[in-house]
Amino acid sequence: MNAPLSFHSAGVPAALIEALSQRFGPRFTTALAVREQHGRDESPFDVPPPDAVVFAESTDEVAFVVAQAAAHRVPVIPYGAGSSLEGHLLAVQGGISLDVSRMNRVLQLHPEDLTVTVQPGVTRLQLNREIKDSGLFFPIDPGADASLGGMCATRASGTNAVRYGTMRENVLALEVVTASGEVIRTGTRAKKSSAGYDLTRLMLGSEGTLGVITEITLKLHPLPESVAAAVCFFPDVASAVNTTIQVIQMGVPIARCEFLDAHAVRAVNAHDRLGLREAPMLLMEFHGSDASVKEQAATVQEIAAEWGGADFEWATTPEERTRLWTARHHAYLSGLQMKPGCRAVTTDTCVPISHLAEGVTAALADAEAAGLPHFVVGHVGDGNFHIAYLIDPALPEERDTAERLNDAVVQRALAAQGTCTGEHGIGLHKQGFLVEETGAGSVALMRAIKQALDPLGIMNPGKIFAA
Amino acid sequence: MNAPLSFHSAGVPAALIEALSQRFGPRFTTALAVREQHGRDESPFDVPPPDAVVFAESTDEVAFVVAQAAAHRVPVIPYGAGSSLEGHLLAVQGGISLDVSRMNRVLQLHPEDLTVTVQPGVTRLQLNREIKDSGLFFPIDPGADASLGGMCATRASGTNAVRYGTMRENVLALEVVTASGEVIRTGTRAKKSSAGYDLTRLMLGSEGTLGVITEITLKLHPLPESVAAAVCFFPDVASAVNTTIQVIQMGVPIARCEFLDAHAVRAVNAHDRLGLREAPMLLMEFHGSDASVKEQAATVQEIAAEWGGADFEWATTPEERTRLWTARHHAYLSGLQMKPGCRAVTTDTCVPISHLAEGVTAALADAEAAGLPHFVVGHVGDGNFHIAYLIDPALPEERDTAERLNDAVVQRALAAQGTCTGEHGIGLHKQGFLVEETGAGSVALMRAIKQALDPLGIMNPGKIFAA
Numbered sequence: 001m002n003a004p005l006s007f008h009s010a011g012v013p014a015a016l017i018e019a020l021s022q023r024f025g026p027r028f029t030t031a032l033a034v035r036e037q038h039g040r041d042e043s044p045f046d047v048p049p050p051d052a053v054v055f056a057e058s059t060d061e062v063a064f065v066v067a068q069a070a071a072h073r074v075p076v077i078p079y080g081a082g083s084s085l086e087g088h089l090l091a092v093q094g095g096i097s098l099d100v101s102r103m104n105r106v107l108q109l110h111p112e113d114l115t116v117t118v119q120p121g122v123t124r125l126q127l128n129r130e131i132k133d134s135g136l137f138f139p140i141d142p143g144a145d146a147s148l149g150g151m152c153a154t155r156a157s158g159t160n161a162v163r164y165g166t167m168r169e170n171v172l173a174l175e176v177v178t179a180s181g182e183v184i185r186t187g188t189r190a191k192k193s194s195a196g197y198d199l200t201r202l203m204l205g206s207e208g209t210l211g212v213i214t215e216i217t218l219k220l221h222p223l224p225e226s227v228a229a230a231v232c233f234f235p236d237v238a239s240a241v242n243t244t245i246q247v248i249q250m251g252v253p254i255a256r257c258e259f260l261d262a263h264a265v266r267a268v269n270a271h272d273r274l275g276l277r278e279a280p281m282l283l284m285e286f287h288g289s290d291a292s293v294k295e296q297a298a299t300v301q302e303i304a305a306e307w308g309g310a311d312f313e314w315a316t317t318p319e320e321r322t323r324l325w326t327a328r329h330h331a332y333l334s335g336l337q338m339k340p341g342c343r344a345v346t347t348d349t350c351v352p353i354s355h356l357a358e359g360v361t362a363a364l365a366d367a368e369a370a371g372l373p374h375f376v377v378g379h380v381g382d383g384n385f386h387i388a389y390l391i392d393p394a395l396p397e398e399r400d401t402a403e404r405l406n407d408a409v410v411q412r413a414l415a416a417q418g419t420c421t422g423e424h425g426i427g428l429h430k431q432g433f434l435v436e437e438t439g440a441g442s443v444a445l446m447r448a449i450k451q452a453l454d455p456l457g458i459m460n461p462g463k464i465f466a467a
Numbered sequence: 468m469n470a471p472l473s474f475h476s477a478g479v480p481a482a483l484i485e486a487l488s489q490r491f492g493p494r495f496t497t498a499l500a501v502r503e504q505h506g507r508d509e510s511p512f513d514v515p516p517p518d519a520v521v522f523a524e525s526t527d528e529v530a531f532v533v534a535q536a537a538a539h540r541v542p543v544i545p546y547g548a549g550s551s552l553e554g555h556l557l558a559v560q561g562g563i564s565l566d567v568s569r570m571n572r573v574l575q576l577h578p579e580d581l582t583v584t585v586q587p588g589v590t591r592l593q594l595n596r597e598i599k600d601s602g603l604f605f606p607i608d609p610g611a612d613a614s615l616g617g618m619c620a621t622r623a624s625g626t627n628a629v630r631y632g633t634m635r636e637n638v639l640a641l642e643v644v645t646a647s648g649e650v651i652r653t654g655t656r657a658k659k660s661s662a663g664y665d666l667t668r669l670m671l672g673s674e675g676t677l678g679v680i681t682e683i684t685l686k687l688h689p690l691p692e693s694v695a696a697a698v699c700f701f702p703d704v705a706s707a708v709n710t711t712i713q714v715i716q717m718g719v720p721i722a723r724c725e726f727l728d729a730h731a732v733r734a735v736n737a738h739d740r741l742g743l744r745e746a747p748m749l750l751m752e753f754h755g756s757d758a759s760v761k762e763q764a765a766t767v768q769e770i771a772a773e774w775g776g777a778d779f780e781w782a783t784t785p786e787e788r789t790r791l792w793t794a795r796h797h798a799y800l801s802g803l804q805m806k807p808g809c810r811a812v813t814t815d816t817c818v819p820i821s822h823l824a825e826g827v828t829a830a831l832a833d834a835e836a837a838g839l840p841h842f843v844v845g846h847v848g849d850g851n852f853h854i855a856y857l858i859d860p861a862l863p864e865e866r867d868t869a870e871r872l873n874d875a876v877v878q879r880a881l882a883a884q885g886t887c888t889g890e891h892g893i894g895l896h897k898q899g900f901l902v903e904e905t906g907a908g909s910v911a912l913m914r915a916i917k918q919a920l921d922p923l924g925i926m927n928p929g930k931i932f933a934a
Contacts, residue, residue: 112716113819155661166659168668169636184908190817191849192633193886194622194672196893196901196931197913201635201668205661222718249579251689253720292759350657352580382658419660426663434663441651445920446664452919453912464663 007462009094012051016072020054020096023064027055038077038097041084042144042332044343044393045428050077050091055099059175059183059214065098066212067181069458077460078208080147081123084154085346086427088207092462098212100149106130107215115172115189117217120149127218136220139164139255142423143329149213154425155205159328162248162381163255163287164221166423167204174203175215179454189217202449207425208460210453224255224287228297229321230312232304233279237261237364237376239307240280241357244380246303248353252296256285257381261364263338264331264375271334272327282309282380283328285321328377335375335388342373342390345402349413350384350422359416363387363409370401384422410436426464434464474929476561479518483539487521487563490531494522505544505564508551509611509799511810511860512895517544517558522566526642526650526681532565533679534648536925544927545675547614548590551621552813553894555674559929565679567616573597574682582639582656584684587616594685603687606631606722609890610796616680621892622672626795629715629848630722630754631688633890634671641670642682646921656684669916674892675927677920691722691754695764696788697779699771700746704728704831704843706774707747708824711847713770715820719763723752724848728831730805731798731842738801739794749776749847750795752788795844799855802842806857809840812869816880817851817889826883830854830876837868851889877903893931901931 012030020028029035030052039049051074056062069076075095082089091097103119106127110116111134118127125145127138142151142158150156152174157166164170173187176199186199203210234240244257260268260281269276284300286293301312315321327334336344351359360376367374367387378385387409389402410420410433420426420433435443447465450457487495496502497519506516518541523529536543542562549556558564570586573594577583578601585594590612594605609618609625617623619641624633631637640654643666653666670677701707711724727735727748736743751767753760768779782788794801803811818826827843834841834854845852854876856869877887877900887893887900902910914932917924 110819110821112712112821114716115819155659155665157659161659165636168659168665169632178908178912182908184912185906186909188881188886188904189819189884190851190880190886190889191820192622192624192628192635192817192851192889194815194888194890194892195886195897195904196672196910197677197916198622198635198665198668198672199905199909199912201665202916205663205665210664222716224718249581249689251691289759289762291762292756295756295758348661350659352577352582352656353658354577354579384657384659413657414655417656419655419657419662421661422657422659423661425661430662437655437662438666439652441645441649442653442666443663445645445651445666448919449664449669449916452915 007047007092009048009051009091011094012074012096013072016068016074017052019068020065024054029053038079038089038099039091041082041087041089043085043087043427043429044345045087045090047090047092050097051094053097053099055102057102059177062098062100062177062212062214063181063183065096066177066179069096070180070456073456073458075458075461078153078212080121080150081145083144083146084150084427085424086429088154088425088427088463090428092428101147103214109134111136113189114220115217116220117215118148120147120213120216122148124148124151135223137223138218138220140167140170143332148216152204152213152216153206153208157423159256159258159379161379162257163253168201170219171200171204171216172219173217174200174213176203176211177214178211179456179459205425207427207463209450209463210459226290226293227285227287228293229285229315229324230297231276232282232309232312233277235308237280238357238361239309240282241360241380243282243304243307243309245353245356247300248381250299252299254284254296254300254381255287258283258328259378259380259385260331261376264335264377267334267338267375268327268331271330271337274327283324331377332388336390339373339390341392343393344388344390345399345406346386346388347406347409348386348421348424349409349418350382351413351416351418353383355416355418356380356383359412360385362412366405366408370405372398372401382422383418428463431465474514474559476515476518476558478561479541479563480539483535483541484519486535487532491521496520505546505556505566506558508549508554508556510552510554510894510896511812512554512557514557514559517564518561520564520566522569524569526644529565529567529644529679529681530648530650532563533644533646536563537647537923540923540925542925542928545620545679547588547617548612550611550613551617551894552891553896555621555892555894555930557895559895568614576601578603580656581687582684583687584682585615587614587680587683589615591615591618598687602690604690605685605687607634607637610799615683619671619680619683620673620675624846624890626723626725626846628846629724630720635668637686638667638671638683639686640684641667641680643670643678644681645678646923646926672892674894674930676917676930677926693757693760694752694754695760696752696782696791697764698743699749699776699779700744702775704747705824705828706776707749708827708847710749710771710774710776712820712823714767715848717766719766721751721763721767721848722754725750725795726845726847726852727798728843731802731844734801734805734842735794735798738797738804741794750791798844802855803857806840808859809857810860811855811857812866812873813853813855814873814876815853815888815891816876816885817849818880818883818885820850822883822885823847823850826879827852829879833872833875837872839865839868849889850885895930898932
């Protein structure tokens with residue numbers, strides 16, 4: 001289980017406030033409204049906001065802030081789009097929220113190499129808009145229009161990962177401001193490399209605890225010749241998931257394979273007026289040549305039919321496709337509206353694919369028994385699903401129930417040799433689970449790395465492991 | 468440029484020899500023949516052999532050796548199949564060669580999850596033999612029948628990486644004996660995870676300098692329904708490489724795309740009696756459904772024709788296919804036989820794909836001008852090629868010439884935002900290039916990690932960076 005949160009702030013010394021306001025003018029602020037806006041994310045936690053917020057517009061500025069913070073031993077919390085789900089942005093030890101959302105330029109597009117270099121505040125939708133004439137796209141899609149810096153920091157993935165991989169597989173190189181305020185580069189634009197320790201991968205998923213990401217070089221992918229999306233409804237949850245399992249086991253190169261339970265379908269119907277059948281559903285997308293897309297779809301239809309899946313309903317136009325995927329991306333917000341004023345406690349386990357059906361089924365049975373409103377969405381092609389428990393933040397017993405249910409979901413995932421977090425990260429919420437999952441020895445090794453790279457403990461302290 | 472090698476050994480204290488011979492009996496030895504066999508690899512370096520060799524058969528035994536070595540501050544050099552190319556196995560500071568080749572069991576095959584867990588001494592061919600009835604295969608193929616532990620340690624790749632990725636993308640989890648002799652686990656069997664620092668990727672490519680890998684969990688892939696291999700000959704090097712560039716830019720999911728220059732073709736003809744036309748050649752393989760393989764091949768044939776490529780010659784039977792790929796895998800050894808008694812200095816640059824033709828062409832022109840026998844093979848679909856310069860080890864001026872040529876190849880790759888090593892690693896040979904490539908700040912950060920995880924400096928010291 002996870003320990004309760006603790007937080008404290010030593011405050012920000014006047015000399016640091018002076019140095020930052022001198023350099024940043026109105027882009028440095030201690031105004032409560034701005035601090036509060038930077039003191040929360042999509043997690044269900046409430047903690048005091050950061051002591052100040054600074055809006056950086058260049059790598060030099062980031063380096064200046066970190067060097068100053070190091071000199072005064074004040075925490076720095078990198079801030080992108082604010083869409084984190086596990087409390088990564090919360091100022092549990094006070095300090096400065098370093099907002100990089102204005103570092104939002106696409107710096108270098110190399111269509112001939114299928115690479116692009118961007119600043120960390122560029123969001124995934126912005127990137128795809130800006131490169132759309134190149135015939136290429138960036139597939140990683142966590143649902144929220146997250147910043148690419150934030151997606152690096154949490155090793156994000158989302159709906160396309162089943163075919164295109166996660167941030168782990170799609171980041172070639174980073175520029176990072178280290179905890180001492182030095183600027184380093186990790187990686188090159190080459191597709192692969194064996195040049196020393198994989199600092200790129202070390203930074204991906206480090207949740208701002210080892211440095212601030214200031215530049216990102218990404219792999220791009222050619223837009224597929226043909227794209228087709230379809231929905232398919234199943235008599236029960238297990239049939240939908242088992243269809244997915246078989247599709248993966250057969251090696252069908254499906255691009256997206258998303259599960260929504262009946263509650264989630266009801267929520268998106270209400271929010272986006274879709275009129276979908278309110279039953280367990282797979283929302284799928286196929287990429288490739290015309291022939292390959294047809295072939296993939298035929299194989300999946302055959303498998304679905306064996307599990308009692310209804311005929312595919314195709315989204316034949318790009319507009320219809322966009323409508324379906326937008327609804328999927330709204331599922332989280334749509335779900336929240338099922339219980340006005342609620343907050344969500346969200347699970348994020350990922351398991352070896354053969355264990356997925358039992359995991360989802362058991363999670364749903366427990367949630368029904370507990371009587372908390374909930375819904376399930378899942379990147380089921382990866383073995384990853386989210387059950388969101390809707391709690392009234394004023395009722396501690398609802399939070400306790402949700403945490404107990406979450407705990408059971410995680411324990412089942414760990415027993416199946418899976419992970420407590422497929423894509424959201426550890427943050428504040430899963431520090432106990434991390435130790436259970438990987439063992440005290442591995443966490444000690446992570447701490448040794450943290451200590452070596454951030455000896456003053458100023459980089460987003462209290463995340464991943466308690467400070 | 469790279470600094471000259473230095474080496475020294477403090478010797479192994481009698482108490483350590485006593486402890487190891489007591490525990491390991493005849494599996495611990497200081498016999499010169501065994502030490503010499505463990506004191507070299509495929510690199511062109513000569514250094515004194517390790518002081519002793521121990522053959523471990525379990526994780527416990529590895530942990531015992533490392534703990535004893537730590538207690539006596541004696542270096543430990545993990546040893547798998549001995550196929551390293553950059554001096555990783557050489558005892559530049561003396562110490563114990565820890566041979567894990569007898570840890571060669573496939574521990575757990577989970578076909579339903581497309582995963583397998585193996586000991587580090589299992590070789591890639593052995594693994595594919597042992598799992599062949601599962602309908603799955605492990606694609607990573609560096610040519611040599613390397614041990615999977617060694618492939619992890621150098622972040623290896625090879626011919627299939629263009630489609631299936633490298634070790635970076637295909638290792639799910641590791642068991643590692645750390646420098647203090649503790650056993651830790653990194654990762655799970657889940658396909659993706661955001662659980663803390665990516666220790667798996669940190670260990671991959673760490674060349675034995677952070678710990679000894681004792682267990683590996685790998686992703687497997689379904690055997691494709693259809694496989695087709697073909698060769699195609701080109702009027703010049705640039706045309707062959709430009710064909711590849713365009714294939715990649717169009718997103719054709721080609722499984723293997725290997726280049727051999729006319730010298731390499733001549734070498735494999737001589738060695739394997741193949742009768743191939745002695746011209747720049749692509750050796751390709753297509754995986755997928757029947758329809759998809761036909762479609763891919765048609766697209767590539769069209770592109771090749773535009774660059775003056777001859778008609779494809781298909782390897783229609785599995786035996787013919789195996790014959791061609793075996794010849795490709797022999798290319799390095801076949802090439803060595805072009806100059807009896809020679810050794811090879813081998814380059815390993817990898818560049819953004821659009822820069823590949825200029826890189827290969829310039830490397831060949833320089834080599835011709837210098838008059839050293841040479842040949843080129845390349846995983847060109849990844850932007851990675853190797854030029855091997857055949858030198859007489861008795862003639863220092865030939866080594867100097869080869870190193871000068873290698874240096875020029877690397878400088879061109881770095882100028883093109885590529886890497887000095889696509890898949891062989893840094894070892895002893897590229898420590899200067901590593902600093903040029905990634906900068907002193909990044910290397911300092913790698914050293915800080917090394918210091919934190921191996922404070923006594925006993926894990927394969929002197930590799931990646933000088934101790």
